[in-house]
Amino acid sequence: MKVITLFPFIAAVAALPATSNIAPRASIAKADGLKFNIDGVTKYYAGTNSYWIPFLTNDNDVDFIMNHLQTAGHKILRIWGFNDVKTIPGSETVYFQSFSGSSATVNTRPNGLQRLDAVVKAADKHGVKLIINFVNNWNDYGGMAAYFSACEVSTQEQWYKSTNCQAMYQNYIKAAISRHRSSTAVFAWELANEPRCKGCPTAVLTDWIRKTSDYIRSLDSDHMITLGDEGFGPADDGSYPYQFGEGLDWAANLALPNISFGTFHLYPDAWGVSNSFGNGWVTAHAKICKPCLFEEYGVTNAAQHCPVESEWQKTSLVWVICSVSPTGMAADLFWQLGDTVPSTNAKTHDDGHIIYYGSSDWKCLVDDHIKRIG
Numbered sequence: 001m002k003v004i005t006l007f008p009f010i011a012a013v014a015a016l017p018a019t020s021n022i023a024p025r026a027s028i029a030k031a032d033g034l035k036f037n038i039d040g041v042t043k044y045y046a047g048t049n050s051y052w053i054p055f056l057t058n059d060n061d062v063d064f065i066m067n068h069l070q071t072a073g074h075k076i077l078r079i080w081g082f083n084d085v086k087t088i089p090g091s092e093t094v095y096f097q098s099f100s101g102s103s104a105t106v107n108t109r110p111n112g113l114q115r116l117d118a119v120v121k122a123a124d125k126h127g128v129k130l131i132i133n134f135v136n137n138w139n140d141y142g143g144m145a146a147y148f149s150a151c152e153v154s155t156q157e158q159w160y161k162s163t164n165c166q167a168m169y170q171n172y173i174k175a176a177i178s179r180h181r182s183s184t185a186v187f188a189w190e191l192a193n194e195p196r197c198k199g200c201p202t203a204v205l206t207d208w209i210r211k212t213s214d215y216i217r218s219l220d221s222d223h224m225i226t227l228g229d230e231g232f233g234p235a236d237d238g239s240y241p242y243q244f245g246e247g248l249d250w251a252a253n254l255a256l257p258n259i260s261f262g263t264f265h266l267y268p269d270a271w272g273v274s275n276s277f278g279n280g281w282v283t284a285h286a287k288i289c290k291p292c293l294f295e296e297y298g299v300t301n302a303a304q305h306c307p308v309e310s311e312w313q314k315t316s317l318v319w320v321i322c323s324v325s326p327t328g329m330a331a332d333l334f335w336q337l338g339d340t341v342p343s344t345n346a347k348t349h350d351d352g353h354i355i356y357y358g359s360s361d362w363k364c365l366v367d368d369h370i371k372r373i374g
């Protein structure tokens with residue numbers, strides 16, 4: 001999702017409570033046939049996205065939110081593992097990497113990767129597994145464009161191909177992975193949020209995905225690796241999302257040896273298709289899975305959250321329950337988690353897609369869905 005408004009962060013200081021609730025027999029999550037195995041259990045899983053949780057500055061807030069996910073039975077949480085800036089903010093604002101002149105500097109201070117560490121620690125405590133994403137296609141929280149002047153390119157196509165840009169990007173990946181190389185709280189490392197290369201030959205992205213996934217595999221032989229794309233180009237059959245126009249050939253990218261599972265998103269409002277388009281979209285991907293993660297989905301009309309999104313969830317699950325062959329769907333994560341942050345008593349930013357913990361939408365899309373999964 002392209003996030004437009006920034007979440008208002010208010011710094012506060014609090015220590016993580018000393019209670020311990022380590023999930024039993026934690027192990028590194030893996031693909032098991034066409035499903036996911038989490039802590040020894042192979043089945044279909046549900047979860048959500050929170051781009052904002054690594055940017056909170058209070059450990060207790062992070063723990064509080066992870067506790068809600070654990071209580072609800074959500075096992076997978078996708079987060080932004082990037083926050084790239086060209087101007088260094090005040091010490092109470094979180095950022096992970098800064099660019100100046102021709103250099104990139106990873107921020108390992110308390111307002112830097114130590115915030116990612118706090119999220120990993122809380123996830124570990126609550127048995128939640130994280131998908132950690134390394135760069136944004138969009139300009140929110142910097143994105144590829146934040147690198148442009150430092151690595152001397154001016155377009156995304158150049159960014160994917162530039163030795164200079166890729167050295168900076170890989171250096172960042174290495175810094176993040178080295179902190180959590182053996183953590184059982186990491187579900188997967190993810191190359192980018194919604195990478196696109198409009199009008200490019202699909203080989204541009206496929207080559208970049210091969211190079212990056214091989215690089216990650218050279219650093220970490222255990223965790224899963226995935227792309228984080230919208231799933232464009234599964235068939236090239238005519239309607240916009242199915243075509244290769246955004247530079248993505250879904251099946252070719254999924255076939256790369258060091259990509260562990262496929263991802264796809266669903267935003268009919270943004271793509272100019274009907275809400276009912278979604279069921280066919282899920283089904284089309286389910287047929288080509290490795291397994292597949294239905295990684296982001298949403299409609300902007302709040303009254304439609306429950307009826308429309310629960311239909312998509314059921315379509316995704318049908319591929320598992322009815323054993324329609326091949327049963328490639330392994331999990332779904334709606335966009336996105338909302339909660340009330342205890343230190344400020346403020347609700348997290350509502351981008352129109354938010355599902356607040358404890359709301360009637362939550363009952364529909366979390367409680368009822370998790371009961372259905374069993």
Ligand SMILES: *[C@@H]1O[C@H](CO)[C@@H](O)[C@H](O)[C@H]1NC(C)=O
Binds near residue numbers: 214217
């Ligand atoms: C996966 O990545 C590793 C590490 O870079 C590389 O040695 C290996 O050849 C890649 N796997 C395949 C099958 O290409």
